[in-house]
Amino acid sequence: LAPSPWPPAPAQAMEVWVKDVARIQGVRENELFGYGLIIGLNGTGDKAGTLFTVQSIASMLLRLGIQIPRERVGIKNVAAVMVTAKLPPFAKAGTSLDVLVSSIGDATSLQGGTLLLTPLQAADGKVYAVAQGPISIGGFNVEAGGTGEKVQKNHPTVGRVPNGATIEREVPT
Numbered sequence: 001l002a003p004s005p006w007p008p009a010p011a012q013a014m015e016v017w018v019k020d021v022a023r024i025q026g027v028r029e030n031e032l033f034g035y036g037l038i039i040g041l042n043g044t045g046d047k048a049g050t051l052f053t054v055q056s057i058a059s060m061l062l063r064l065g066i067q068i069p070r071e072r073v074g075i076k077n078v079a080a081v082m083v084t085a086k087l088p089p090f091a092k093a094g095t096s097l098d099v100l101v102s103s104i105g106d107a108t109s110l111q112g113g114t115l116l117l118t119p120l121q122a123a124d125g126k127v128y129a130v131a132q133g134p135i136s137i138g139g140f141n142v143e144a145g146g147t148g149e150k151v152q153k154n155h156p157t158v159g160r161v162p163n164g165a166t167i168e169r170e171v172p173t
Contacts, residue, residue: 002012030087036118038079038101038110038135041161044156045079045104045113053080053105060116067118079107079157082116083131093170096163099131103157110135110159120165131165 037056038045046053057078058070081101091097101115113135120129137159 024089027089029089030122030128030167032085032087032120032125033095033123034118034120034131036081036083036101036131037116038081038113039077039116041077041107041110041113043065043076043080043091044102044109044111045077045107046075048075050075050080050105053078056080079103079110079113080105081110081121083115085120085129085131087122087128087167088169089171091170093167095166095167096131097131097165097167099158099161099162099164107157109137109156111137111156113159115161116140122171126169128144128171129165129167129170131161133164136157136159158162 035056037053037060048054053075054070054073057073057075058068061068061073067100077126080103082104083099083101085097085099087097099115099120101110103110113133115135117130119132121127137156
């Protein structure tokens with residue numbers, strides 16, 4: 001037997017982050033949400049009977065100085081969506097967030113679309129971020145011309161906008 005060293009060797013120091021082993025009371029993620037429009041869809045947007053999409057486009061155009069009767073608004077290339085994001089604790093103004101967009105009308109695909117500027121609010125009703133940008137979807141929806149055959153993978157009516165939101169207001173701590 002080999003003699004044991006005396007004094008014993010010091011234990012290996014392990015690096016541990018406080019954030020990994022502790023939680024600060026009252027500090028958490030905050031859910032953000034907003035209503036937005038996706039434009040640039042190739043005929044896969046909401047149908048003419050989706051009145052909230054028609055109203056949203058007419059209202060947006062009116063704010064831009066373009067007055068058009070609602071019955072003249074075509075929406076096949078536009079989809080109404082809910083936009084959600086998670087605001088991490090201690091996030092600073094100017095930081096980017098990923099956002100998730102989900103169709104709330106009867107669009108068949110969000111592929112190729114662009115989310116228009118959308119304010120994102122928290123449960124307190126205050127806007128904490130704004131989102132905008134091209135949609136990236138993880139699925140597809142294909143129809144074979146004339147044969148009626150359809151192929152769908154995942155959910156083409158849900159997508160992400162990577163780094164698509166910018167924090168405008170910080171959560172008070």
